[in-house]
Amino acid sequence: MSSQRRSSRPSSAASRTSMSAQSDVETKLECRAAFLGRYDDIRDEIDSKDDLMTLLQQTGRNPSSRVISKYWTRNTESLTFDDFVDICRREPVTSEDELMRAFRKIDVNGDGYISLDELFKVMTTKGEKMSRSEVKAMIDEVDENKDGRLDYKEGNKFFYTEFSHMVISTAEDYKKMSIRMMEKKEKRKLKKKDGEVTPRRERDDTSLGSQLSVRSSASDKLTSPRQRSSLTHPEMNAQNRKSSRQSVAAEVFHNAGRRPSKHSITSEAANVSLPRSESRQSLLSHDMDDEDLSKGRRESRPRSAGRAGRGQEPNNIRDWTGVSSKGAFFLDDESGMVTHSYSLVLSEDTEVWITIQPLRIGESGESLDGTVIDTALFVLNADDNSLVAFTENRDSKGKYSLRCSLSMGTYTLIPFTTGCRLKPRRDTSTKDAKLITKDKEGKIALTRAFRKALEEIFEMADLDGNGLLSRDEFNWYNLRTSGEEIADDEWQVVEDNIDLEKGEITRTGFLRLNEMEADDNEGDTEDLWITLNGMGFNKSLILDEACPFLLRVYAEACDDPELTVTGLDANKEKINEAVCELAISKGEPSKVRGMKDLTMYTYSNDHRAMIVVDNKSKTRVKIELDCSKRRGLVSHTGSLVAAVTASPQTAVVGHHILPLDDRGDFSVVCEESILK
Structure with a gap:
């Protein structure tokens, strides 16, 4: 130089x-x-x-x-x-x-x-x-x-x-x-x-169908x-x-x-x-x-990054210790959105590189227009659920990443998708796909289309990507499809009826269990459809109400990071608190006209925006947030003009906004007005 x-x-x-x-x-x-x-x-x-x-x-x-x-x-x-x-x-x-x-x-x-x-x-x-x-x-x-x-x-x-x-x-x-x-x-x-x-604990790359690229874009x-x-x-x-x-x-x-x-x-x-x-x-x-x-009107535009290299995969990542797990977002009639959550335990202070990306299986990972479903991650302190980190970086394939330093201790990792692209299906008039066939003797068999869907479900349930389902993984699958955990006697039925490999269910064994269920119900497919719907499949056996993802954690100075699945639930309250904390801490503040103790915060980068209203007053406030001044945007509310109610002394999420086209420029203008 x-x-x-x-x-x-x-x-x-x-x-x-x-x-x-x-x-x-x-x-x-x-x-x-x-x-x-x-x-x-x-x-x-x-x-x-x-x-x-x-x-x-x-x-x-x-x-x-x-x-x-x-x-x-x-x-x-x-x-x-x-x-x-x-x-x-x-x-x-x-x-x-x-x-x-x-x-x-x-x-x-x-x-x-x-x-x-x-x-x-x-x-x-x-x-x-x-x-x-x-x-x-x-x-x-x-x-x-x-x-x-x-x-x-x-x-x-x-x-x-x-x-x-x-x-x-x-x-x-x-x-x-x-x-x-x-x-x-x-x-x-x-x-x-x-x-x-240093031992490398990460498993080989796993995939569901055509897995997205696991390399970060050099232009992150x-x-x-x-x-x-x-x-x-x-x-x-x-x-x-x-x-x-x-x-x-x-x-x-x-x-x-x-x-x-x-x-x-x-x-x-x-x-x-x-x-x-x-x-x-x-x-x-x-x-x-x-x-x-x-200012009562706030325009939020992306700004140039400082040292982009800190947002990219470390050059010496092969020397870091890695752990990984798959998971999925599921649309749920009662909770709205549920997802696997995780516990990360670090035995030493270390720098970490964390990535989360959607996995394509059938139609999952992409919305109908081909836009990749957003899959971000919140890192919370396990003791008090305070926000520690959030994946801001995103490459062209939809992989979000985070590089930061963490002290020894336990962290809660909660995957997050806005709901802007993973939405409830609209058309339910599709003719039901055929799940089983019967021969002349009345013997039941699974159709080719149903077997393919079950193989995709197996891939989703195989969280560690080893090609087998452990009892814990089978338990998560059962919780999602029936709401109940696997009891000892039920697991005994599994062990008695199929051959296990290393004490775990093989792909063939999983298909056999579903054949047994169809046979027990004498060809009635109602329970089979409950399983399929619970895992996000529609009547055409297309995965349209779920999005599998792959989560990876690399630690530079910790040889034994532990990543464990701890839940499959909505985490709505934790996520909303984390979003509000992030937006208020990092977003652009704008005082709402005529309201001394009401502030709107707009947190935005080149691929997302979060708008939060912070009500410090002692009265309940209803406010309209209008983001329709910019075209090519989509909000999780379904409309770029949304009304939210903020209770006294609370913050509330108004909009999650994404661009319709990930390749175009992205900016957000939000105008607020008090509703009577």
Whole structure:
């Protein structure tokens, strides 16, 4: 890389003379730890201004946009690790005095206090976006006299000393954690170099019919309004975590890039998460313009991604440990949509790469116009169901992906589809397909079409993709088709009547069980149709009310990740809460005209939009959300003009919007109006 290409490469000779040998070593170590926490190799290059900002923040610095512009000019294309070290030598870590000046900027009326409204306005319009509850939790942590505001006057020793110490000590904890993570990676590399290969637990690629490509498109981009953010569970070990409220404060005022708590906000590049702006601004450089909040009409367009590589499959993915499972979305008359859900257990802090993609079987995986059914994933904290991460990236084949860092612990994984494309069938007048035949002696046999449908059902039920159905897998199938689990005596019938392989049901055995059922019912196909309808097949034996998917989890620094199916249900409440949390944290806010405590949030990227209404008032509000100003869109409500009711002190989902054509440009304009 030539100096002409990196015209802003800093010279550090002057700054080096003022530092001791020991401090210079420490600086390099901290820089290396932060660099390897974001890139795979020390020889990689920083290829965006956003990445430079984040790396500096992760080493305890809080540079303003003006400072960043000194090192990343219009002609800068990339910076090396040595460049980064030079910058860190020149730029000091954030001091307590700088924190004080930052707070003075927030105090709009200059009364010496920071109210919840003042802090909330900043935290929801600039930089690291936070929910109102998180801002309140931060104030409560340091509000000694419990008056709901922060006193930063010089005489207040508690706030000035305690809070600043809390922020800076949290940053130090993060630096130590980064070094531990770096050392762990290097030890693993040495083991592999010496021939100790990490076991790979992932099964071979599985498919249902014509499985979609499992490779990420090289053109994957992060294009959400809060592009380069990632909502992750923290990387810190439990013994090094501060309280969640301390962590919130540290994230806001230090922007360290990790928030060491269950509810943490992380700036892991590439995928979802709670707050972080597209161009991550330092709190010290905030202006107080709140013009955006006053707009009653909001247009949301995708923005350019920072470092797209963080949204792509890691180059060394073959060295990571992988686990996988299949599952399916099912349309349900009572619950609307049900899906398999999962538990992910990690025994070590690790970076993960998670993908979920639709699998084609018959007509599934595509809507009638050929558009791929959307299959995304929410990662929740298993303890309190708070949102940890969401798959924002999507390739041209419909595979959604997420790359982030997770700490050791247990997570709940909930697949999600909007319902924009997987919809209830409209035409039920189709003539029933023939399921069985009888010969002259009255012997019952399954038709070829029915056998094919059963083979597809077998593929759907075979969650681990080993070509067999375990008792657990057969149990999930039975729950879906009959609502009951397999009792011991029922499993005994299975064992007595068909040959098992390794204690599991073969494809031939599964067909035999259905032949037995048809024979027991003397040719009555009512129960057979109940099974077919439960698995999403219509009267023509086409899968049109279900969508199978494949979920994969890769862990870089954890050799034994555990992925287990834990449920087959609607998860409606958890999903709605996660959607609201995501939209409020990352979406563009717009105050509803004439309503002081009513805000509309539009979260959008290049392939989806979520619109949420947050009602902070004490009254019930009914609001109309009109997204019909743009053509070529579809909403999960069935109409681009929908009315929603928000109860007091609650947030409600108004629209999930997808483009009719995945290949075209996508933007959303939403106009709101209060209904009487």
